[in-house]
Amino acid sequence: MRLRSHLYRALWHFILIHHIPTSGSNLPNMGPKGILVPGDLLIGAVIPIHIDSFFPLVSFLKKPLPDICKMFRRELYQHFQALRYVVEEINRSPDLLPNVTLGFYAYDTCSVIKSELQGTLWMLTGLTQEIPNYRCRDSPLAAIIGHSKSTFSILMAHILGLYKFPQISYYSTSSLLSDRTQFSAFFRTVPSDVFQSKGLGQLVLHFKWTWVGLIASDDDYGYEALQVIKEEIIKSGACIAYTIYISTNQKNQDMPNIVKLINKSTANVIIAFSVDVFLIPLLDEMLEQKVTGKTFVASDAWSISTPLTTVKYSTILLGAIGFAFHSSKIQGFQEYLNSLNPINPPGTDWSKMLWEETFNCTFSDHTNLSDILNNEESMCTGKENLEHIHNSYNDVSSLRASYNIYTAVYLIATALDDLSHCQGLTGPFSGGKCSDIRNIKPWEVLYYIQKVRVKMSNQREVYFDKDGNPPAVYDIVNWQPGSDGTLKQVKLGSYDTLNSTGNVFSLNTSLIWWGTVNQETPISVCSQSCPVGFKKVMKKEEPVCCFQCVPCSQGEISNQTDSIDCWKCPWDMWPSGARDRCISKPVEFLSYVEPLGITLAATSVFSSLVPISIFYLFIHYKSTPIVRANNYSVSCILLVSLSFCFLCALAFIGYPQPEKCLLRQAAFGLVFTLCVSCILAKTVIVVFAFMATKPGSSLKKWTTPRVPYMIITICTFIQLTLCIFWLSISPPFPQYNIEAKPGIIVVECNENSPLAFWCMLGYLGFLASVSFTVAFLARRLPDNFNEAKLITFSMLAFLSVWVYFIPASLSAQGKYTVAMEIFAILTSSWALVFCMFLPKCFIILFRPNMNSRDNLMGKDRSSR
Structure with a gap:
């Protein structure tokens, strides 16, 4: 980089010495383009007062004619007047x-690069003609103020930097000029585009514009600004829809295609880095194609442009918002502007141009005699009053460039004042030397300018950082409709890097005027924002701002807009309907307070009273033949066990406590095993009793009263052993089931060991199957002597209920699984009660004549 810098400087030395003629005869006289106001110390100012030039054709047959400046700008002439005013103010100051x-x-300079170079060399030379590397002036030149465009300043900074000649620009903002290795003598009173680009990036994001188009002039200003703002926008998560560079010459043949691209794009916000002159062809083409609905974000180069505020462009630029150089006031400046005498000030030609444009008249020395005779009423007298006119010349409501020139002169003067106060051997230069104020060297002034600090009348302190930049501050302006149909720029806030509160960005949004329907903030996004409950999914091969919104999966939420992911809720919580927050899952179990639980509990209690009632009936009629013939003791045990079967259903209702979970299945298995064992004992005894009546039967010894109790005890003991083994090795426990029913916590008992549970249930089914089989084989025994048919029907019903329960329980979920088991318990118990005891109770209560020994022995058949 350092080698490149040395080569660059050597190249400029070569150009200046060998390629620019040293003979004044080949260069035009300064004429009306430049003026000199003498003084002990001089300050140079390269200021465009015109903005366009006409270049006569060169035939090389006669002396080339000078360039002709075409468009006089009143606001630019104000910049020159600001220079005059501040110099006179400093000369009056005693301090x-x-x-x-x-x-x-x-x-x-007419804003032409050739004139910028010409004017700079004229000041360095000190003669009426430019002679490079030659100075003929009595008073030293301390510094040069300028230039306007960044491209011009870069060129001049290379030349002035060769001699360490201080250069302070009031308008050049390119970030390239912050490179101290190339531009060590360059300073400016406007912030670098780096600050502006960062601020514009924050402004865009403030309004949530994530899809923007970029337009810039194809020069150093445009290229550098777009590079910085691209980085800022992309870093902050926004995206660039398109990037367009517009030509800085008069040929814009591709402008129709550019405008078609702008119109077709879904980006409704356009950030434009360009001067107003280069934007005019673009705006004209937008009017031609009737492009509307786009909001412009303006850079400082055109945010306060006067030519663009006309009615013509109001439909396009209404509502534009952008950054402008910080505005301030200069005390007494308006009175100074209005006191201008057009006849005899410095720069008489410029003042006459202002007078003629302002009052629509002509000075006599600007026309021929015939024009004077024909247009007497349009002649300028020089006594017209500027106080009665309000235009861009004497408008001091928002001084920006003029104030920057004012600040630059004060910085130079303060640096020179600091230099003049150097005493004795305390100077900053080699050997403690000081500078001679009457014979200063450019590099000596440069040292003091680097150190200078000035507190301006607006109480802001101005100084230069290590890169030659001042503290960054911008005004945020909005283009609003004026009373006459034109546009006006209204200040909304500021971007101030030295804000004492730490809030560098301030904006009063209530003052904004948007060019949209109902004054709503424009929307410029590639994809609409994803609401809560959704997440963004990027579209393939498109910028990150272009996405689609996908609902969060089951069990997940997103509680912010444009979420890139969804989050799972805790195990005990579930997404709300909008999937924007987690809410506690409802807890489900078969409760005593709900209708289903109340119904099953009431049925269980009522049903348990039926076997007790039959038991009471059997006690009352225990001496009757039908009771005695059906093994009274075993029947009583069976009735009690059936009552417990009904009551064990209550253990399945209510909150699953650990004790309930531990005992309910074991209790169910034991009481039902006792019940089925009693039925099995009755079945076996009936078979043994019938077969023992045959002569020589060996089964007679098994008809004793102890056999049924042995069967009941052994069968029940086996089930008890299984249950004890189950509860000891792998006991059931309560658990929260979040998978059975989405969004609900099912509180249930986990059997822990499915094998043990199905062994218990399988053993019960085995006993019932044996009872059914034995009873089925004994169904043809004489009716009067056995209950085989009743036992067959009861066991068939019992087994059917539990066979159907298995698939039903597997398909049910949550509390309905428990309800299915309770229903199976009640149904199977009722099947046993109905099939085993209803016929007996009917005979006891309603057919007492059948409850006799003769009827039981079959002796009354003949009588019937």
């Missing part, structure tokens, strides 16, 4: 350079 008079050079 600043009290014994030194400041003078100045001023040169109108």
